[in-house]
Amino acid sequence: MNQQYPSKLLERAINEFTKLPGVGRKTALRFVLHLLRQDIDSVESFGNSLIQLKNDIKYCQICHNISDTDVCQICSNPNRDSSIVCVVENIRDVMIIESTQQFRGLYHVLGGVISPMDGIGPNNIKINSLIERVNNNEIKEVILALSTTMEGDTTNFFIYRKLESANIKISTLSRGVSIGDELEYTDEITLGRSIVNRTQFNGQI
Amino acid sequence: MNQQYPSKLLERAINEFTKLPGVGRKTALRFVLHLLRQDIDSVESFGNSLIQLKNDIKYCQICHNISDTDVCQICSNPNRDSSIVCVVENIRDVMIIESTQQFRGLYHVLGGVISPMDGIGPNNIKINSLIERVNNNEIKEVILALSTTMEGDTTNFFIYRKLESANIKISTLSRGVSIGDELEYTDEITLGRSIVNRTQFNGQI
Numbered sequence: 571m572n573q574q575y576p577s578k579l580l581e582r583a584i585n586e587f588t589k590l591p592g593v594g595r596k597t598a599l600r601f602v603l604h605l606l607r608q609d610i611d612s613v614e615s616f617g618n619s620l621i622q623l624k625n626d627i628k629y630c631q632i633c634h635n636i637s638d639t640d641v642c643q644i645c646s647n648p649n650r651d652s653s654i655v656c657v658v659e660n661i662r663d664v665m666i667i668e669s670t671q672q673f674r675g676l677y678h679v680l681g682g683v684i685s686p687m688d689g690i691g692p693n694n695i696k697i698n699s700l701i702e703r704v705n706n707n708e709i710k711e712v713i714l715a716l717s718t719t720m721e722g723d724t725t726n727f728f729i730y731r732k733l734e735s736a737n738i739k740i741s742t743l744s745r746g747v748s749i750g751d752e753l754e755y756t757d758e759i760t761l762g763r764s765i766v767n768r769t770q771f772n773g774q775i
Numbered sequence: 776m777n778q779q780y781p782s783k784l785l786e787r788a789i790n791e792f793t794k795l796p797g798v799g800r801k802t803a804l805r806f807v808l809h810l811l812r813q814d815i816d817s818v819e820s821f822g823n824s825l826i827q828l829k830n831d832i833k834y835c836q837i838c839h840n841i842s843d844t845d846v847c848q849i850c851s852n853p854n855r856d857s858s859i860v861c862v863v864e865n866i867r868d869v870m871i872i873e874s875t876q877q878f879r880g881l882y883h884v885l886g887g888v889i890s891p892m893d894g895i896g897p898n899n900i901k902i903n904s905l906i907e908r909v910n911n912n913e914i915k916e917v918i919l920a921l922s923t924t925m926e927g928d929t930t931n932f933f934i935y936r937k938l939e940s941a942n943i944k945i946s947t948l949s950r951g952v953s954i955g956d957e958l959e960y961t962d963e964i965t966l967g968r969s970i971v972n973r974t975q976f977n978g979q980i
Contacts (some may be wrong), residue, residue, distance in 0.1 A: 591805055652781055
């Protein structure tokens with residue numbers, strides 16, 4: 571439908587919203603009409619929060635996570651175990667792992683994975699700074715927590731080869747049946763891996 | 776999940792997005808991470824487009840539709856029939872009816888319907904300006920195109936009583952079976968109405 575908008579300003583705001591992932595013209599119109607019903611202060615606060623975010627956001631000098639300061643809250647926290655570094659693809663993965671409350675080490679955000687198809691090579695992501703970090707600090711273990719895609723596996727292997735000589739433990743997330751999953755719907759490779767890597771049962775999940 | 780965000784700026788931008796209808800924290804995070812990947816010019820353009828929209832938008836002095844000018848494109852178009860006024864609830868309804876390309880008259884945007892439950896009375900919406908408009912202009916027909924809800928029907932009736940003495944034609948949208956609908960799934964009131972108001976069949980839909 572070639573929609574005619576009654577106002578250029580409205581049209582421009584709608585066009586901006588449709589650039590967001592998963593937002594079509596109808597949703598964008600709904601957003602814009604909602605904003606028009608708010609007072610001017612709310613809308614200015616909305617618009618400025620985005621501009622300020624983009625202008626003032628910093629990336630941690632150590633782990634490259636998003637941060638308000640030069641070194642992020644996690645890297646600067648003395649209660650965290652700085653000898654374990656968990657390598658992740660992006661800042662969302664940091665948030666997801668943090669929400670499990672099961673990890674007390676530090677992170678290293680690569681900002682992507684090696685993907686020749688998309689023109690992303692080892693030098694386009696933060697692999698060199700990871701190698702430097704491992705070489706210059708007392709790090710005992712690197713956990714590779716990347717996606718189980720071909721690109722993730724390639725990146726895992728690349729990092730593994732670079733760190734092989736560093737005499738540290740390199741681990742990956744355990745693969746296995748998801749909690750709550752039925753065996754029937756688990757793929758064979760995962761199921762096979764979870765039999766090979768079976769864990770001792772002590773009466774608790 | 777009580778999510779910890781790595782940055783206050785990020786958290787603020789996410790909070791602003793969650794105020795939009797149908798946007799939760801996960802979607803808001805996705806939007807914000809998307810914006811962080813854009814260059815600063817794009818983000819400034821986005822933010823400023825919202826602020827400018829709210830600051831500079833005008834409402835047509837005649838029909839109260841959104842407009843960039845004091846009188847909107849529809850009201851100022853000499854090719855439209857100014858003797859027919861279609862009364863709608865909001866500016867979205869104008870766009871929907873315009874997209875049918877079946878109406879060449881003008882509009883009147885009430886900005887809501889009478890809803891005592893929400894504290895909206897006849898004076899909170901643009902009914903008085905409709906009455907004035909009908910009394911001071913050569914208007915032959917008013918089409919009431921409000922929602923078929925209790926509030927819409929109440930508003931229809933209120934306007935009808937106010938315009939009764941004006942000696943003009945007052946009509947509403949025809950009710951009936953939707954094109955593409957199966958009779959089986961049509962509610963009885965609509966089906967009953969569409970039998971009473973059956974139209975002559977001339978071999979075409």
